[in-house]
Each structure stands twice: as structure tokens, then as C-alpha cells.
Amino acid sequence: MNANELFNRIVKEYSERIWWIARRFVNSHEDAxxxxxxxxxxxxxxxxxxxGEAQLFTWVYRIALNEAMDRLRREKVRAALRFASLDAEMERRIDNDPWFDGTPAERALSKAVAALPEKQRQxxxxxxxxxxxxxxxxxxxxTSVGALKASYHIAREKVEAVLKEEAAGLNL
Amino acid sequence: MAKKCGIQTPDGYFDSLQSRLVSIAETAPSVRKVGFARKVAPYFAYAASLVAAVLLGSFILRKTAVPEEEYSAWEENLVAEVLMSADPYALIFDSETVNP
Known part of the structure; x- marks a missing residue:
């Protein structure tokens, strides 16, 4: 299989999944x-x-995550230069997202995930x-499976705490 | 398939996305692996240019250096006498004072 054929195969198999990963990180259709x-x-x-030393899937995802993290780091620097925070910018994007058609809980979930530390967010x-x-x-x-499970557990607890607070605020 | 959780996409979006992504292979230049020789070639070039600069500089300096003037025998004696008379110890220790 030559490079073009391999690339086309990667696009066909992974483009949609990669787009969703990008979407979750940048919280904007155009940026994704x-x-x-x-x-x-x-x-x-x-x-x-x-x-071929790694599985194609692993290799593709690794590139995707690295690019997403690099973009977020650059955005953080740009936000800092404007004396703003990236967290606030992400909240603004989620609130104003014209392609979001979900519940308030789903919107709150997106915000909670956006506020997680880098590794836990991934x-x-x-x-x-x-x-x-x-x-x-x-x-x-x-990273080991054990460490990932621990990361996920901590991230999930943080997200749940935020969602409970949000729900309590709505109920008042 | 990823959970959407309230996020929508335009109709046919992923088909158009795939078409655009596939065109990357047609428009972006392919990157060829650079061999070891090509990687180190610039350093050899720098070293060679440095050596050439040193050699050229030496050659130019040698060619443009002002040669030492050659004195005639008379001029050498004159210089010797001037040096002797300028030397205070020569006044004290000349042959007439040492051997009165």
C-alpha cells in the first residue's frame, strides 16, 4: 500500500472519530x-x-491528542496576553455554541470537562x-491501565461534583 | 461511535470533511525521510568554509605583510653606535673608564 492509499484509508476510518475528539477539546465546530x-x-x-511498529490506531490518536494539546497551549498563551483565561474562553464558547442542542446538564458537563487538568481531560x-x-x-x-483508571476516577468525581453543584443551584 | 451529548453537525458534514482531508495528500508536499548523510552535510560545509576562511586569511596576510627593511652595513654600524651612546651603562663601562 503506498502513502496515498494508506492516507486515504486513515481518513476513511478515523476522520469522524478524530473530529469528535477535536470537538471535545476545542468546544467549537469551526475550531474542531x-x-x-x-x-x-x-x-x-x-x-x-x-x-508499523505501533498500531495505526494508536499512532493516529497519538498525533491527534498531541496536536489538540498544542493548540490548547497556544490558545492559553494568547488568552493570557489578552489578560483573559482559557477556562473563561471555553465557557463562553460552550454557552454560545450554535451547534449545541442538548440539555443544560449536558452543557454543564462540557464545561466541567473543559475545566479539568490536561491529563484528566484527555x-x-x-x-x-x-x-x-x-x-x-x-x-x-x-500510561499504565491502573494510572488511567485512577485518573478517570478522579476526573469523574470532579465532574460529578460540578454537576451536583449546578443541579443544586438550579433547584434553589 | 462517540457520544454526541447534545452536539450537532451540519447535514453531510463528515462526507465533505473526508473529501477535504483526502485532498491534503494532493496539495501538501510529501515529506521524504532525510538520510544521515544529508543531515550531517551542513556541518561539514560549515567546517570546510571555516578552514577555507582561515587558509585564505593566512595567504592574504602573508602576501600583504610589509617586509622588514634591510639595513646596509653602514646603517647597521650607525644604529649600533646610536644604541651604544643611548645606553647609560655604556658611558660608565666603556674601555677607557674600565681600563684607565
Whole structure:
């Protein structure tokens, strides 16, 4: 299989899943579109270095997560230069998202996830939204299954606490 | 399939996304692996240019250096006498004072 064929295969098999991962990280349809194109451009340029030592799935996801994290770090710097916070920016995006058609609880869930520390956010997004098995996640993030389960547990507790607070606020 | 949790997408979005992504292979230049020789070649080039600069500089300096003037025998004696008379110890220790 030549590079073009392999790339087309990757696009066909993974583009939608990668887009959803990007969407969860950047909380905006347009930014997710942009980030997804950046991810696949990176995949295309890195294809010559892929020797099949890792599973294609692991390799693709690793690139996607690295690109997403890099983008968020750059956005954090830009926000800081405007004396703003990235957390506030993410909340604003989630509140004003024209493509969101869910419940207030789902909106609160997105905000709670956006506020998680980097590693916990990655684990939560992959586990909860993408329903990825821990064994696959372990290969992508190069972390033990036990550590991932612990991360997810902590992240889930934080998210639940935020949702309970939100629900209590609505009930008052 | 990922949980959507309230997020929607335009109709046909993923089909158009795939088309756009596939076109990356057509428009973006492919990256070829750079071999070891090509990676170290610039360093050899820098080293070679440094050596060339040193050699050229030495050559130019040698060619443009002002040669030491050559004195005639008369001029050498004159210089010797001037040096002797300028030397205070020569006044004290000349042959007439040492051997009166």
C-alpha cells in the first residue's frame, strides 16, 4: 500500500472519530474543523516515519491528542496576553455554541470537562465520550491501565461534583 | 461511535470533511525521510568554509605583510653606535673608564 492509499484509508476510518475528539477539546465546530485538518496534515507529513511498529490506531490518536494539546497551549498563551483565561474562553464558547442542542446538564458537563487538568481531560474525553477501552488508551497515552483508571476516577468525581453543584443551584 | 451529548453537525458534514482531508495528500508536499548523510552535510560545509576562511586569511596576510627593511652595513654600524651612546651603562663601562 503506498502513502496515498494508506492516507486515504486513515481518513476513511478515523476522520469522524478524530473530529469528535477535536470537538471535545476545542468546544467549537469551526475550531474542531480547523484542528482536524491540522491533525491530518500532520499525519500526512509523518507518514514516511510510520513503520508499523505501533498500531495505526494508536499512532493516529497519538498525533491527534498531541496536536489538540498544542493548540490548547497556544490558545492559553494568547488568552493570557489578552489578560483573559482559557477556562473563561471555553465557557463562553460552550454557552454560545450554535451547534449545541442538548440539555443544560449536558452543557454543564462540557464545561466541567473543559475545566479539568490536561491529563484528566484527555482520559475523560477518551473514556466517557469515545468509550475507549483502557488497554487502547494505555497504548496511546503510554500510561499504565491502573494510572488511567485512577485518573478517570478522579476526573469523574470532579465532574460529578460540578454537576451536583449546578443541579443544586438550579433547584434553589 | 462517540457520544454526541447534545452536539450537532451540519447535514453531510463528515462526507465533505473526508473529501477535504483526502485532498491534503494532493496539495501538501510529501515529506521524504532525510538520510544521515544529508543531515550531517551542513556541518561539514560549515567546517570546510571555516578552514577555507582561515587558509585564505593566512595567504592574504602573508602576501600583504610589509617586509622588514634591510639595513646596509653602514646603517647597521650607525644604529649600533646610536644604541651604544643611548645606553647609560655604556658611558660608565666603556674601555677607557674600565681600563684607565
Amino acid at each position: 474543523d480547523d484542528l482536524t485538518q491540522d491533525i491530518f496534515l500532520k499525519i500526512w507529513t509523518a507518514l514516511p516515519s510510520f513503520r 482520559v475523560f474525553i477518551l473514556r466517557y465520550y469515545d468509550e475507549m477501552p483502557y488497554e487502547e488508551m494505555s497504548q496511546i497515552l503510554d
